[in-house]
Amino acid sequence: MKKGCPYGTHRVISPKGVLPQPADVIDNTMEIYDNEVLIDVQTLNIDSASFTQIEEQANHDVEEIKKIMLGIVEKAGKHKNPVTGSGGMLIGTVKEIGPAYEGDLKVGDKIATLVSLSLTPLKIDEIIEIRPDIDQVDIKGQAILFQSGLYAKLPTDIPEGLALSALDVAGAPAQTAKFVKPGDTVVVIGGGGKSGLLVGYEAKKRAGVTGNVIVIDGFDKSLDRAKKLGYADHYVLADATDAVGIYNKVMELTDGKLADLVINCVNIENTEMSCILACKEHGLVYFFSMATSFTKAALGAEGVGKDIDMIVGNGYCNGHAEITLQILRESESIRKMFQELYA
Amino acid sequence: MKKGCPYGTHRVISPKGVLPQPADVIDNTMEIYDNEVLIDVQTLNIDSASFTQIEEQANHDVEEIKKIMLGIVEKAGKHKNPVTGSGGMLIGTVKEIGPAYEGDLKVGDKIATLVSLSLTPLKIDEIIEIRPDIDQVDIKGQAILFQSGLYAKLPTDIPEGLALSALDVAGAPAQTAKFVKPGDTVVVIGGGGKSGLLVGYEAKKRAGVTGNVIVIDGFDKSLDRAKKLGYADHYVLADATDAVGIYNKVMELTDGKLADLVINCVNIENTEMSCILACKEHGLVYFFSMATSFTKAALGAEGVGKDIDMIVGNGYCNGHAEITLQILRESESIRKMFQELYA
Numbered sequence: 001m002k003k004g005c006p007y008g009t010h011r012v013i014s015p016k017g018v019l020p021q022p023a024d025v026i027d028n029t030m031e032i033y034d035n036e037v038l039i040d041v042q043t044l045n046i047d048s049a050s051f052t053q054i055e056e057q058a059n060h061d062v063e064e065i066k067k068i069m070l071g072i073v074e075k076a077g078k079h080k081n082p083v084t085g086s087g088g089m090l091i092g093t094v095k096e097i098g099p100a101y102e103g104d105l106k107v108g109d110k111i112a113t114l115v116s117l118s119l120t121p122l123k124i125d126e127i128i129e130i131r132p133d134i135d136q137v138d139i140k141g142q143a144i145l146f147q148s149g150l151y152a153k154l155p156t157d158i159p160e161g162l163a164l165s166a167l168d169v170a171g172a173p174a175q176t177a178k179f180v181k182p183g184d185t186v187v188v189i190g191g192g193g194k195s196g197l198l199v200g201y202e203a204k205k206r207a208g209v210t211g212n213v214i215v216i217d218g219f220d221k222s223l224d225r226a227k228k229l230g231y232a233d234h235y236v237l238a239d240a241t242d243a244v245g246i247y248n249k250v251m252e253l254t255d256g257k258l259a260d261l262v263i264n265c266v267n268i269e270n271t272e273m274s275c276i277l278a279c280k281e282h283g284l285v286y287f288f289s290m291a292t293s294f295t296k297a298a299l300g301a302e303g304v305g306k307d308i309d310m311i312v313g314n315g316y317c318n319g320h321a322e323i324t325l326q327i328l329r330e331s332e333s334i335r336k337m338f339q340e341l342y343a
Numbered sequence: 344m345k346k347g348c349p350y351g352t353h354r355v356i357s358p359k360g361v362l363p364q365p366a367d368v369i370d371n372t373m374e375i376y377d378n379e380v381l382i383d384v385q386t387l388n389i390d391s392a393s394f395t396q397i398e399e400q401a402n403h404d405v406e407e408i409k410k411i412m413l414g415i416v417e418k419a420g421k422h423k424n425p426v427t428g429s430g431g432m433l434i435g436t437v438k439e440i441g442p443a444y445e446g447d448l449k450v451g452d453k454i455a456t457l458v459s460l461s462l463t464p465l466k467i468d469e470i471i472e473i474r475p476d477i478d479q480v481d482i483k484g485q486a487i488l489f490q491s492g493l494y495a496k497l498p499t500d501i502p503e504g505l506a507l508s509a510l511d512v513a514g515a516p517a518q519t520a521k522f523v524k525p526g527d528t529v530v531v532i533g534g535g536g537k538s539g540l541l542v543g544y545e546a547k548k549r550a551g552v553t554g555n556v557i558v559i560d561g562f563d564k565s566l567d568r569a570k571k572l573g574y575a576d577h578y579v580l581a582d583a584t585d586a587v588g589i590y591n592k593v594m595e596l597t598d599g600k601l602a603d604l605v606i607n608c609v610n611i612e613n614t615e616m617s618c619i620l621a622c623k624e625h626g627l628v629y630f631f632s633m634a635t636s637f638t639k640a641a642l643g644a645e646g647v648g649k650d651i652d653m654i655v656g657n658g659y660c661n662g663h664a665e666i667t668l669q670i671l672r673e674s675e676s677i678r679k680m681f682q683e684l685y686a
């Protein structure tokens with residue numbers, strides 16, 4: 001049996017010497033190396049930005065979506081959207097474990113991988129069903145988990161579709177838990193979306209009664225979801241690309257003090273500036289959205305002379321799966337809403 | 344006289360409603376609004392990533408570089424490189440000040456603007472001289488500074504070309520001063536470049552005798568610059584895109600502990616992963632490089648399961664001009680080297 005590198009570099013075909021995520025093509029032969037785990041895949045949860053792009057390219061035609069997805073995997077050996085650069089995650093059952101793999105998995109365990117599909121060797125034999133409203137795709141196929149690859153064993157007290165949909169955005173609420181301090185003013189842009197709803201809940205929990213959580217979304221339907229949960233202090237209907245409009249609104253709701261922390265959970269481009277303007281001097285902007293442009297953020301803050309820290313939304317932080325699943329346990333209403341919308 | 348918005352939105356032509364930086368086209372009529380400052384421009388300092396791109400597109404032909412630069416400004420009303428998205432800064436003399444402008448400028452002051460050219464209304468009458476090795480371009484032309492626009496009056500004890508070249512990257516050493524704590528292990532990738540040399544100096548100053556500053560550069564010539572200054576603890580010749588190679592090297596130099604802080608000062612793509620791998624669990628990566636890809640950073644960290652904070656290099660932080668000019672005052676050898684190389 002061949003020896004693998006913990007980061008999966010042994011699977012990289014081109015360009016040589018890079019890691020599997022930035023690679024253009026990786027080897028998706030389903031014969032494992034000594035430290036790999038083979039997974040029988042059941043469901044792919046495509047990253048929201050990626051799925052939206054594919055849907056648009058396919059003009060919302062299901063057969064065309066299938067073709068695009070198969071084409072991506074055929075070409076790259078993984079489901080990394082060439083336009084958005086992003087992936088998603090998957091659910092499946094452990095089929096085989098390399099003898100040198102270190103971890104607590106056993107054959108038959110049902111797991112969700114918590115590393116991106118953009119670096120996971122994947123083979124799709126057949127696409128069985130697409131559920132466009134929840135970005136989920138059931139397939140017959142297999143995937144590989146590297147030694148360094150994160151995963152969560154699926155909890156028994158939460159239905160698996162539900163767990164998967166929440167774990168997909170686990171980084172956002174977990175980072176929120178880390179950054180929000182009691183009394184903070186927190187603005188959640190895209191707060192009616194999947195990650196936004198979890199972030200709003202976690203933000204209020206951490207900011208507490210002395211805190212001020214402002215949820216912003218661009219559409220009545222989405223904002224109503226957040227309102228129905230009722231965890232935030234304010235709900236604002238505003239377009240996330242309208243920097244000046246959002247700035248004025250946040251000024252008004254904070255007596256001109258602006259936010260200590262702005263969390264960007266939208267799935268569209270050109271929202272960097274609203275976040276920057278809504279944030280107070282020496283505050284923090286957390287960009288969870290994958291549609292964030294590095295240069296727009298960097299030059300945007302400089303352009304308006306704001307001394308703020310801007311964080312790239314790392315999809316992982318310690319305990320992110322536990323923190324996220326805990327929200328579903330604590331909040332009956334989020335659990336119900338997620339079950340209806342995303343599971 | 345027409346009333347202007349502090350952020351310059353009154354100059355945006357398309358798309359409507361955005362700020363001047365993300366705008367495609369802005370109005371570069373050189374008739375000021377009530378809160379604007381008109382500047383007679385002497386020198387443009389083009390952002391390194393932008394200038395490299397233009398040089399390559401022009402096959403290093405000076406007349407072709409001129410044509411491309413004039414074309415950018417003709418089309419956009421500002422010097423925002425359409426490929427890299429970045430700008431640079433300028434030096435000039437205050438010619439006229441709107442009656443509603445608040446600040447301590449007076450006509451005749453010699454200033455450097457510290458906001459990006461990517462949002463500064465600019466008119467070029469003539470390109471007089473291009474100095475490709477220092478990314479500087481002397482022109483005859485005019486520019487507008489908005490109310491929110493940062494600037495520095497040029498110091499009298501430092502030659503202006505020298506001050507300008509250092510101020511162009513002022514965000515990097517100033518953020519270094521903010522993030523480095525005594526005893527920290529700091530890795531500077533691209534540490535032989537303009538921003539890297541300042542960052543290496545500031546990092547060692549803040550980390551102190553108990554700290555460990557590791558300077559990495561990809562070319563002997565550049566690494567030798569850093570070695571000649573001699574401020575760091577280690578100098579490593581390595582390609583910034585070789586994530587695995589850099590990881591191994593930093594492991595070795597830190598007894599397997601890796602870095603508390605990694606600062607990326609290179610001017611090329613695909614260097615996110617070296618920074619992530621060189622950083623220890625719960626450490627910080629500061630991406631000053633404008634060639635950073637947001638998704639590569641976000642998914643890269645998740646892909647290897649690293650809980651680190653990654654910061655978008657905001658070009659501005661309080662006191663950035665003062666901190667940077669102070670380095671030129673403190674270090675005779677940096678001052679000499681900058682005078683030779685960049686001024």
Ligand SMILES: NC(=O)c1ccc[n+]([C@@H]2O[C@H](COP(=O)([O-])OP(=O)(O)OC[C@H]3O[C@@H](n4cnc5c(N)ncnc54)[C@H](OP(=O)(O)O)[C@@H]3O)[C@@H](O)[C@H]2O)c1
Nearest residue numbers: 190192193194195218219222239240266267289290313315
């Ligand atoms: N950093 C990471 O590791 C990571 C991991 C997973 C996902 N992500 C990213 O996180 C982002 C959010 O994911 P998600 O699953 O939460 O997406 P989502 O459920 O689609 O949520 C996006 C929200 O933004 C709202 N929105 C859309 N356009 C808007 C506008 N112009 N103004 C204001 N609000 C607007 C949406 O409203 P409608 O629903 O009404 O359109 C929705 O409520 C995506 O960009 C995704 O790529 C990042």
Ligand SMILES: NC(=O)c1ccc[n+]([C@@H]2O[C@H](COP(=O)([O-])OP(=O)(O)OC[C@H]3O[C@@H](n4cnc5c(N)ncnc54)[C@H](OP(=O)(O)O)[C@@H]3O)[C@@H](O)[C@H]2O)c1
Nearest residue numbers: 392533535536537538561562565582583609610633656658
């Ligand atoms: N965030 C902001 O606000 C802001 C503001 C200004 C500039 N910037 C960005 O900061 C970055 C650095 O600017 P700078 O003026 O310091 O540029 P620079 O002087 O060109 O420095 C870049 C350094 O990286 C080295 N390098 C190039 N390729 C490499 C490789 N493969 N491996 C290792 N090292 C390599 C270069 O070596 P050689 O010289 O030998 O090629 C040089 O020493 C640029 O991307 C620029 O766009 C950001």
